[in-house]
Amino acid sequence: xxxxxxxxxxxxxxxxxxxxxxxxxxxxxxxxxxxxxxxxxxxxxxxxxxxxxxxxxxxxxxxxxxxxxxxxxxxxxxxxxxxxxxxxxxxxxxxxxxxxxxxxxxxxxxxxxxxxxxxxxxxxxxxxxxxxxxxxxxxxxxxxxxxxxxxxxxxxxxxxxxxxxxxxxxxxxxxxxxxxxxxxxxxxxxxxxxxxxxxxxxxxxxxxxxxxxxxxxxxxxxxxxxxxxxxxxxxxxxxxxxxxxxxxxxxxxxxxxxxxxxxxxxxxxxxxxxxxxxxxxxxxxxxxxxxxxxxxxxxxxxxxxxxxxxxxxxxxxxxxxxxxxxxxxxxxxxxxxxxxxxxxxxxxxxxxxxxxxxxxxxxxxxxxxxxxxxxxxxxxxxxx
Numbered sequence: 001x002x003x004x005x006x007x008x009x010x011x012x013x014x015x016x017x018x019x020x021x022x023x024x025x026x027x028x029x030x031x032x033x034x035x036x037x038x039x040x041x042x043x044x045x046x047x048x049x050x051x052x053x054x055x056x057x058x059x060x061x062x063x064x065x066x067x068x069x070x071x072x073x074x075x076x077x078x079x080x081x082x083x084x085x086x087x088x089x090x091x092x093x094x095x096x097x098x099x100x101x102x103x104x105x106x107x108x109x110x111x112x113x114x115x116x117x118x119x120x121x122x123x124x125x126x127x128x129x130x131x132x133x134x135x136x137x138x139x140x141x142x143x144x145x146x147x148x149x150x151x152x153x154x155x156x157x158x159x160x161x162x163x164x165x166x167x168x169x170x171x172x173x174x175x176x177x178x179x180x181x182x183x184x185x186x187x188x189x190x191x192x193x194x195x196x197x198x199x200x201x202x203x204x205x206x207x208x209x210x211x212x213x214x215x216x217x218x219x220x221x222x223x224x225x226x227x228x229x230x231x232x233x234x235x236x237x238x239x240x241x242x243x244x245x246x247x248x249x250x251x252x253x254x255x256x257x258x259x260x261x262x263x264x265x266x267x268x269x270x271x272x273x274x275x276x277x278x279x280x281x282x283x284x285x286x287x288x289x290x291x292x293x294x295x296x297x298x299x300x301x302x303x304x305x306x307x308x309x310x311x312x313x314x315x316x317x318x319x320x321x322x323x324x325x326x327x328x329x330x331x332x333x334x335x336x337x338x339x340x341x342x343x344x345x346x347x348x349x350x351x352x353x354x355x356x357x358x359x360x361x362x363x364x365x366x367x368x369x370x371x372x373x374x375x376x377x378x379x380x381x382x383x384x
Contacts, residue, residue, distance in 0.1 A: 005063035012067030019201035040114030048114035065247025070201035102221025120161035130356035176224035187211025198347035242316035245352035256327035314362035317352035324349035
């Protein structure tokens, strides 16, 4: 799969300018991903997938982002759903007391992904961001299932996914936050609101929800799991973005090198120094992402693993923004023109620090932890 990602990245890069300019979803990129079996990357081999771990996902995401960060970012959402589902092993399910029906539904969702279905994430809301405890979307039990009502924003791939992971709070007990995998179709309405500075091709439109789903749509089969999972094992909600933005940062260095060589600017010491510093910064951030990913595979949810998860997201976001800005300056004014790869990469990279958890939230989490506090509860606002 890593070789396939490297093969596809140049194709994605060749299409990136058009989808960015028009703000349209990279349909052809996702057709390539489906044909190459990428939607089954995180699915266990017994269910027809590639059985990748978090570290393997991180390497694939990095390579895809070197082609088109927007494509890699939407793919990340799918991988976060399938990766989280795959992480619920039979042993863990037994320890958590999850019902057998929930495991059967898990396998069904994963088999569908291995067969070519892909999933989007509908979590964030206006005024709440990604804080699960502040969501206004609600669910309530009905005969045979649940009714979910609310509105989501920043739903990457909206209108294109086969199903959506929707987070909602219980109408009867607001302390209970649950997640549902809802098929595309009636009850889900896309409002085209996404016209952003960067990551324009993600089609991160608003999603309006008024849908009734069967009981099997409740992930885990038990209400109230979402907050606990976010706090104990935050890697899919935090560090999975990191590999994407380090890949965007590396693409910015590559684009600057190509630009400088084409214009015979290699004799300028300041230009060479900028490229050298950028190369070192990206390599360092990549090492941190790899270390976080390694620890996730070996000890998910461990306190030290979670520290590396937050470090990875912080460094990936800040490095991408700083490196892309420096590479734009190294290349000069001509690289600012619309359609130049560095102009697009500069805008895409700027989104890294804003992607939840934002760089400020990551830094505060790490600071509270270093000072001996509880980073999930100590602060003026809840992390989740």
